[in-house]
Amino acid sequence: MIKAIVVDDEILTREGISANVPWEKLGYELAAACADGREAQAYVKEHEVDVVLTDICMPYMDGLQLSEFLYREYPQIKIIIFSGYDEFEYAKQALKYQVTEYLLKPVTAFELSDVLLQVGEKISEQKKKDERIGKMSTTYHRNHLLVRSNALMSLVMGDKTREENDRELEDVGITLWGSAFRVAVVEIDDYRDANSLDDKQKQERSLMAFVVYNVAQEIVEKQHAGEVFQGKDYRTVLLLETNRPAELGQRLHEIAGEISRRLLEIMNMKTTIGIGGCVKERGELFRSYEEAMTALQYRYTYGEESVLILEEISGTPERSEAEAIMERILDCVKRGDRDGIKQCVDKMKEDIRRAAWNRERVNLQLQQQLDETVELLRTFQLEEQDILWEKERTLEKIIGAAGLEQALGVMEEYFLKVSGMLDTGRNDGGKKYALLAMEYIEKHYGENDLGLSTVCSYLNISTSRFSTIFKNITGETFMEVLTGIRMQKARELLENTSLKNYEIAEKVGFSDPHYFSAAFKKAIGKSPTEYAREKRK
Incomplete structure (x- = not known):
């Protein structure tokens, strides 16, 4: 609907126009009826208005003064003057303020309706024209951004010759001035898997990526730090350039941190920024870009909302x-x-x-x-x-x-x-304690101070309760099991090594070699020396 206001100091005229003109049928909405130009001026400042119908002669601010104000401040508003004065000077001034129609009183509802229809057609045509221009401007802007982004993306990915890159950069008006470069990539934390998004999410993501681009561009431009463009999968890429590499290295956290903070403040948007290393040749930019993408992968380890500079990520994927x-x-x-x-x-x-x-x-x-x-x-x-x-x-x-x-x-x-x-009760009968004790003995049989109290302390259980449980589960006492394991290990060492008896005794938990020999003979039926001589043959 076209929004119109009527301005006249005569209440009967205002009411007559308001009541007798078929506003809705003409495609209009009568938004207000004002008693003078000053009241109309205040209304226009606070509300959207397309057409002003005004008398000339009014107190405080007359119709021509109002027309001058509208011409100067709101040139898109159409002005229709109705006046009882058939004076050339009035008409001349009205033309000066680009008044659309100048009507002489008395004006019939039919005449005014005809004029309103004509004015409405002009407004509709202008809106269509403005919309076409707006679309063309938006399309041009988007196409320019796309061409610009493609040119810079080709440069950092290194998939074209230097001559091709130079030509594309020249076409979009970009001149690289730095002697050293670094590439940074900004990624929105909430949307990493572009392939899993539906159409609505893709549209939302595209809008959010454009916000990231605008914020990053504003900050990088303010810092005179390089170029910003939209990369693959809705990422934003920063091509940072400098003639002072060390200084840029110190400013990386400042630039990236400001981008992250601003996006969080204005959009509650969390981002992670990966930054590649410094290169001094344009042909090496692809390395910095790859490093920036690699740095982003460490977001999983270091957490979201991070600024990840690859050279600062220390460590090695070896056993740790x-x-x-x-x-x-x-x-x-x-x-x-x-x-x-x-x-x-x-x-x-x-x-x-x-x-x-x-x-x-x-x-x-x-x-x-x-x-x-x-x-x-x-x-x-x-x-x-x-x-x-x-x-x-x-x-x-x-x-x-x-x-x-x-x-x-x-x-x-x-x-x-x-x-x-x-x-739980799934380890009925104390199997848990028995198995834990067996595992502990297997690991520590070589310690000569290993005993019942040691194991019970490890299991956090009393010796009397443990002894009962262990005997019920294994059928042997703790010392019988410990001695049996030690003797088995001693036999393996006697069979497969050339170690001395005292060395083997020490390895299987006996501090006294003589006691070891006696225990071995009692368990096996032969002394360690006899057993070794027989097996090593």
């Missing part, structure tokens, strides 16, 4: 404490040490970040931990169906985790649940 700590976690799981489990998981997070593992390496390690935990559950003879269901459910959560924190949270929950499973 993150792998070794698994043994300690399983030990805590067996003993039901919930606090120990949490401490180990926290330590694992620190070690993984220190080693700079990526998502694939973390997932592989956690899957291995799942497998080891499953084997532990099988050792305690728990229901196979329950074991596998928990494993698959946990593995699905780990693979779907957004970051290291979430993945390790899933693992911690799993470890605690497994620990609880081991503490």
